[in-house]
Amino acid sequence: MKAVRMTAVHHPLEMQEVPIPEIHDHEILVRVRAAGICHSDAHYRAGKSPVRPLPMTLGHEVAGVIEKTGNQVSRFERGERVCLNYLISCGECAFCRSGNEQFCESVSMIGHYTDGGYAEYIVVPERNAVHLPDEISFEEGAIMMCSSSTSFHALRKAKLKAGETAAVFGIGGLGLSAVQLAKAFGALDVYAVDINLEKLELAEKYGAIPINAKAHDPVAEIKQLTNGKGVDVALELIGLPLTMQQAVQSVGVFGRIAIAGISDKPLEVETYWNLIGKEAEIIGVCDHLHSELVLLIEFAERGQLDLSDVITRTVPLDAELINQVLDELDQFGGSGRTVIVP
Secondary structure, three states: OEEEEEOOOOOOOEEEEOOOOOOOOOEEEEEEEEEEOOHHHHHHHHOOOOOOOOOEEOOOEEEEEEEEEOOOOOOOOOOOEEEEOOEEOOOOOHHHHOOOHHHOOOOEEEOOOEOOOOEOEEEEEHHHEEEOOOOOOHHHHHHHHHHHHHHHHHHHHOOOOOOOEEEEEOOOHHHHHHHHHHHHOOOOEEEEEEOOHHHHHHHHHOOOEEEEOOOOOHHHHHHHHOOOOOEEEEEEOOOOHHHHHHHHHHEEEEEEEEEOOOOOOOOOOOHHHHOHHHOOEEEEOOOOOHHHHHHHHHHHHOOOOOOOOOEEEEEOOOHHHHHHHHHHHHOOOOOOEEEEOO
């Protein structure tokens, strides 16, 4: 089969011919119908988060059709539409048993530590599959597995409650999901902060109040729009020191700042004015939970999460085109998500 693989840090991905993977008793072989190109993949190629072993097939946002099932697979059959949880956990350790499988003692991640979805086929354990209803496209199902699920987990970690306000810093794939999910959680106002006018227009379509950080100081703007109070919850989804600081500064008393953006730079915080004096909390966000994926599918089925306008481009399984998209992501370019359709 064809697979687009990372062979070295700082090198373009390469198309390779590799064997179709064999399956074991509790595994399924999935024919990939859609694989999202995530900003994390650009980080991997750039060496910000190590990928091992190399070469590795990237792609952790995957949806497709089951081609073959192992002898002990009981919940799925050949021909079923599925999207895939990218975290492969043991299911037995203390973290798995407590429902925090992202910290599994032997956790692996497709497209990072085991071959992912930039390929024609992928093998995963049966428990990693989530049923994808016919009403949801493969493209939408794929990007829900990372951008939407990370935003969902961030909002839950930040304990956003109905009647509160939220600010979303970074209106890319995660941010556009975060805006819709925050509204679904019952947020009265959601402020969308970015420098890209197209992204802000789309966020406004989903009910957000847009803030152009290129034209205005977003912290001052949020304070003005909230009558000096600040927001209850701020999500930082970019991973830049500046936007992390802005997220911290934008919350009010008892504010919660959930940081999901990947960065190799430290966050500097003025502890008294921004944390102690407000009893604010900074919360790290790591991946998501399998149980949250089922809820996400439910939100999408009910129309509370609509990713049809978020996906702005599809490309074939072509190394040159995929590298071009990753180059754009390195520069924070583009206004929507790109999905590979093999």
